[in-house]
Every structure is written in structure tokens, then in C-alpha cells.
Amino acid sequence: MRVFLLLLSVLSLGLAGKVAIFLAPLSKSQIVFNLRLAEEIAVDHDVVLVRPSFNPNAESLVSSHPRVRELRPKGCNPSTFHAFYEAENAWVWTDPTFAEFGNITKFYRQMFYETCENMAGDEAFMEAMRKENIDLAIHHHLDSCTLGVVRALKIPQWGWVLSTPLFRSMINMVGVPALPSHIPSLLTDASNDMAFFKRVKNFAWELFCDLYLPLGSAPYTAIYREKYGEDFPTLSQIAREGSFLMVNSHADIEFPIPVTSKIVYIGGLGMKKETNQLKEPFASSVNQSTSTVVVSFGSVADTKHMPVHWKEAFIGLFKSNPSIRFIWKFDQAIDVPSNVLRVGWLPQNDLLGHEKVVAFITHGGYNSLGESISTGTPIVTVPLFGDQFRNAQLAEFRHFGVRVYKQDLSADNLNTALHKIMDDPSYLSSARLAQSIAFSSPLSTGLTIRHTINFTLAHPHYNRDLPQLGFFSLYSVDVIVFLFFLHLSLFSSL
Template sequence: MRGQRVLLLVGFLLPGLLLSETAKILTLSLMGFKEGEKSYNVINWLLPEDFNKEFKKSFDFFMEETLGGRSTFEHYFNILEQLGLQCSHLLRRHDIMNSLKNENFDLVVVETFDYCPFLVAEKLGRPFVSFLPTSFGTVDFGPPSPLSYVPVFHSLLTDRMDFWGRVKNFLMFFNFCMRQRRIHSAFDKTIKEHFPEGPRPVLSHLLKKAELWFVNSDFAFEFARPLLPNTVYVGGLLAKPIKPVPQEFENFIAKFGDSGFVLVTLGSMVSVIRSQEVPKEMNAAFARLPQGVIWKYKASHWPKDIKLAANVKLVDWLPQNDLLGHPHIRLFVTHGGMNSVMEAIQHGVPMVGIPILGDQYENMLRVEARNFGVSIRLKQLKAETLALKMKQVMEDKRYKSAVVAASIIRRSHPLTPAQRLVGWIDHILQTGGAAHLKPHALQQPWYEQYLLDVLLFLLVATLGTAWLCGKLLGLVARWLCGSRKLKKA
């Protein structure tokens, strides 16, 4: 792909174009550079201070409500409206937008955290591909989704549904569609402000306009389902070769010998938790284990009135990939983020999940369905329950066997995720787009896709034919009756 100019647009959760770790790996994969080289430029931009304060206030409130089990869709929608306003601020920056236009990129890669990158790509008038960092069903971009075995996002169903499961999935589908429309409406003001009325884009159409969709998942994890030719699984992009862990970790692990150690990371959002109950219960659970516990948790945030268990090591940072690949690891306690789950599968490590928000519940549902581990809800977290679940997963060899089998599937792909991503992008750059990979169904209205117009026609034709036959039979019957009367007379 050398010689091709590619623009990467990341979701705008925080002010500015932030290059996340996923986006960084995407960039390095696309450009074919080694991680030490300068392979990209970062465009920074600042929002008005009052907007930053309002956004931070809304986001902190959303996280507090979510972690307290009180979140609603309205709280989430409020964040999306803030992102829509944030997108308007960016599109008003003519210096940035004109600079991007003048670069004349061959392709735009959008990360689907929010929908602003789609609008920027449309404004630039360049072809684009999309990267979905979360679970498959979080965004509807047109793939076939038979409701009999493809669970709707947030339904918490597997692909093996009984009758009532299919009823629930069918009803959840309508709820999902309504929520998708509402989510898209959060960017209506932005679209009206920055696009002329005639060719004004529609978000649902923009999603289907993407040349390719790269999904951060894998067949070893996701339920088998039909995919369109322009949809490619690239789960495991963050996978790196294992390196020796720093000596301080090695010294700690050595203390526990063959018992091994447990790795605990609950993601960046866990720092918002202000309650002391969660660390207290987790610490008490870890104290019951014979294994050592390496826990990513800022020591400065540790409650002063809770004595840290003797077998627990708190660290502000840890080399997660290298620790998951360590021969003495026994268990991974995770929030269920997609990248963490993919890394655990890559190294064949069973999991205990504590999902906190977003797609993490669905991810852990799949972990349980695949027998890679178990999960426990944050609001139900108690020391005894967590300790029992951890011992269950470590002592029952079925969990380890299942995740090792999935690791073999992951590793046996003929191409790495980065090779698949780069190969497919090279393909569409050489062929001038992915029109040959997109079925005509993406341009059809929903009633045509589901043949509702055909069914309506056949129903009307059948009823009309039945009505005509009835009329004809009535006429024949009356004629016969009239003939008999004339003969008798």
C-alpha cells in the first residue's frame, strides 16, 4: 500500500482527533511501517471551554448512572447529542477541512465509535471503509440477520434460541430499529447545518455506502452468521509477539510457584467508580486464592481503610499481552472489552468477566456460551461469589480446553488480521471500489428485501381470485336454479 494516501478518522469521544491504541495499530497495519517509525500525522483541535465542561459533566453523570445500574437510553442519547454538537464544531473548522481536502486522500478509514467520521468522509467526498471496534450487532450496516438464529444486540440471547427466545428476539428487533433511528437523529442538526438540502446524506445510507466493513471479532468467538462479501473479520489486530515481562512482575509471579497468578484489568472506565464496595469485595475475594494477583488499579485511588491482601500486587500499568502469554497465568479477570477478550483467546486464557457497560455484556455472553469462562454483574459483586467463580473456572479444565481450542482456531487462519485488512484495502484501491462486493439488497427498501411487496401482491391476487371464483360460482348456481324452475314450469 506504499504510495497510497490514507486518512484515518477516529471516534470523537474526547476533544480533538485522538489516536487510540486500536487506531494506532490500524495505522501501522495500513502503512506497513514498524512501530518505531513516524507513519502518521495527528491533527489536534480544541473545542470551546464551556462545551468541554458541559460534555465532561454529561459524560461523568452517564458513567456514574451506568456503574450504579441506573442508566437509561436517554442518558446515552444525551451523550450522542453532545457528540453531534462536537461534530458541528469540527465541520466549522474550515482550516482543518480545507487542509484535509487539499491532501486528496485515496481512501478514508473511519472508526465507528460515533457517526461524525462518516460525515467528515462524506464532506471530503472520498471513498471510505469502516472499522467496527465493538460487537457485531451494535450497528446495522445491512448484513443479513435471520432472527431465528442471529441474536439482536442487547437481547442477551445466543444463536440457539428456543421458541420463547425467538419471540423475544423478534420483539427486540423492533426495539433495536427504533433505537437506531433515534441514535441517528442525534446528528440531524449537524447534517442540516453542514450539508445542502438536495444531496443531504442520511446516516443509515452512509453506513451502507462504506466500501468495506472490518469487524473487530473472529469466528472463534462470534456466533456463526451470514456475512456480505464486503464484511471482513479482523479480530486480534492488537495481537503482538510475546516479550519477557519486566523483572518486578517476574519476581512477584515466582513467589507463588506452580500455583501461578491471576491477571485483573477492568479497563479505563473503572476509574470512575467512587464506591469503596467494589475494590473491597474484589480484594476480599482475591485474598481467598492461593494464586498471586496482579491487578491494574491506581495505588493512589486505593481506599485507605482497606488493607490490601498479601497476594495482591497493584500496578498503574502492566504489559497485558505479555502477562496473558506467560506460562504461569491461570485466569484473566476482565471487564469484557473486545480487545481484552481477543487477547485472552489468542493466548488460551480462561476468563471471569465483570461487564460494566456497552457491548461488554454481549461479549461476556459469548464467552459463557463458548465455555471460555463465566461472568458476574458489577452490582451483584460479592467476595464469596467472585471467589467461587474464579475457583470454578481455574479448577474445571473444560474452560481451559475450550479457550485453547479457540486459540488454535485463531492462530490457524491463513492470514493474520493485519494481512486481511491490508489485503482487502489493496484490492479495492486497485479495482476502484467495492461495488462488485455489495449486493443490490443494500439499495433496496426494507419491504423489497423481505419480499413484503411480493407477499402483498400474492395475497391480493389470491383473495381477488377467490372473490371472482365465488362470484362466478354464485352466478352459475343462480343460472342453474333458474333453468330448473323454467323446466318445472
């Protein structure tokens, strides 16, 4: 192992170059993930974070690494982001109607369209990027517009990074055929074992995604064609040329998915078994308890929009368990029982790693899911939106979590779910098993990331692609028809 690591180090020194990471800074969690990615790559290479302006609340999150720099081109208008933010938080606590979902989609697309127009038309930014002499670019899955920047600048190598679990349309995008029958969509509430109507819903959503991706990128293509001419390829065509897809999940914990070596699992980025010693007020709160439960719904869902009956449900849960200490991330003024520490921020990973923390009530975002895995903490999920429904299914599938549906949220249901994972030792055993599996690889996540970048730079034309087959060939429709008529002809000749 030491010889292998030494060879990796020598190889990286010979390949030191410059890597650009195109970041879509919608939320603090997205930025933290990409900063961790940048700092791992910066062990071997200089890194430029291309970070258009989006979320004003996350502007101060930056890297202190000496080999990580930022370029901040103009992104979307602040009013557009605010409209998206308000629309998002208006429905995350409820079940959105089709019209509400369409409304947030409209604001989402507007944000990225404005950013694309600003980046493509900003000659000062494009010239600054040319002067960087980028060797390899990494695109965040949220934003396909940056593919046009890379093509216009003739950056030789590039790949994708997913800060979410792996989903089918991204697998297809890098040339790996994947079936919706056993791969749950990112935005549907399904596992990999779906009954008929679940498969119908999953199939319909995936069909929509397959149609939407090329159509959704068409306005971005138009921006580049207006500037560079009609010969500029469509962004959906460029999208398939990526050399790799790094995905923020653990291969052995995720739902099993058939993939090729272009898919690289980097789950656990920035996570570690060791945690820091708690500071006040958290240290005394935890140490004075016999058992502590952490309650947090992440950085995206704004607690000022939480419905009254939700607040009452959590207060009811706290009052029903006076012997349990609760640490509640809730940044609005509210009266809480004496067994509750209410805070606007908490050191989540350090808290979850404390021996007295016995459970975690969470929205099920992927960073929170990863921290529960890395600390071996059983969870109660109350998924709100996005990939959180799927993540809740995964926690149940691996038996380290139970789920409360948000339409059924009540103090009684929360209490039942919490005591289910606390009173049944199999949930803790499964959480510890997931933790063991996550840290069982002989190569760290950082080494995996760096190997992916170094391999791509060292072997720019290495072919890891499957043959691109049409529908009839991929599903052997022609073979099935041929065999059917062959059988029919043989049978009729008897």
C-alpha cells in the same frame, strides 16, 4: 503462499496512496486500536490520523511510525467530555435507570455535535485536508459526522471500521439485511439463541436503533447543509455508500452471522502468541507463585467510582484464596492482603501469556476479550456497560468464560466463578481452542487489512452490494399473499 505474498507486495507498491483514518478518541483502548490499524496500513500507504480533541487523559498516546501523521482539529469542549465521563462512571458500576441512560446519551450526542460543528466550520482544517489529497478514508463507527467531511472534500473512496463486535445496525448500514431474531444487539444482554422475551427486547432495541441512526445524524446533516446548501445529502444516505466494513472480531469465534464480502473480519489486530518477558514488579510476583490471577476492568471504568461493596467483594475473594497470587489493576490507595500486587497499570497481554497465569477477571471489553483469546486464558467476566454484556455471552457460548452479574457481585459469587474455570479443565481446553482458531488463518490480520484497502483502491467501482429491497420484497410478503390467495382460489374452485 510466498508467491501470493510477493504478489500482494508488488500490488501494494503500485497502489501506494494516502489513507485518512477518522478517529473518535473517547478512550485509550479506542486510540490504541486505531493506532494499530494505522500502522498496519502504513506498510503500504501514508496514513493521516484525523484526531479531534476528546479525552485529555489519552493525548499522549501517539504512533512512532514514520508514515503515520496526525491532524488534531478542535473536538468537543473539555467540560462536555468531563460531564460525559462523570455520567458514564456514575452508572457503570450499577444498573442505570432510564433517566440515567438518557442523561449519558445526552452528553454523548453533545460531544459529537460540538466536534461536528468545530470540524465542519474549521476552514484551516478543511484546507489542510484538501492539501493532503486523500485517496481513501476510514470512519470509526462512533462518529457519522466525518461522512460529511469526506463528501465535502470529494474523497473518492471510503469505508467503515468497527473496534467492537459486529452488530446488526452496522451490517444493515452497508446494505446487508440482517434479522434481530438471531443477531444479538451490541447493547443487549443476549446471545444468538434467544428465548421469546429476549427476542422481544432485542427486536425493540434494534427497531430503536434503526429509527435512531437517521434521526441521530440529522443535526450533523443540518450543519453541512447550512454551509454547503440544501442539496447536500443526508449523512444516513451517505452512510450506505461505504465500500467495506472492517470489524474487530474473529469470524470463527464470533456468533455466526450471514454476511457478504463487504464485511471484513480483522480480529486479533496487534495480538500475538509471543509475549514479552515480564519486568518488575510483575516478574517476581508471578514467578514466586504457583498460580496467578489477573484482575482488571480496563481503561474506561474509573476505579475511584467503584462502590464500597465491590471493593469488599474483591478483598474477600483475595483473602479466601491465600495460595493464589492476584495482580489487581486498581489505581486508588487501598489496603490489600499480602497475596495481592496492586498496580495502576499492567502489561496485560504479557501477563496473560505467562504460563503461571491461570485466569483473568475482567469487565469483558473487546480488547480484553481479544487478549484472553490470543493467550488462551479462561476468564471470569463482570460486564459493566456497552458491548461487554454481549461479550460475556460470547465467552460462555464458546465455553472459555463464566459470568458474574454485577447486581449479584459478592466475594462468594466471584470465588465460585473463579474456581469453576480453574477446577474444570474444559474451560482451559476451550480457551486454547479459541486461541488456535484465532491464529489458524494463513493470512495475518495485517495482510487482511492491507488487502482490503488495496482492493478498494484498485477496484473503486466493483459492486459487492446486494439489491436494495423494500420490506415486502425482502420478507416475501407479496409472494406469501399471492400464494395464499392462489391456494384459496384453487381450493374454492374444487
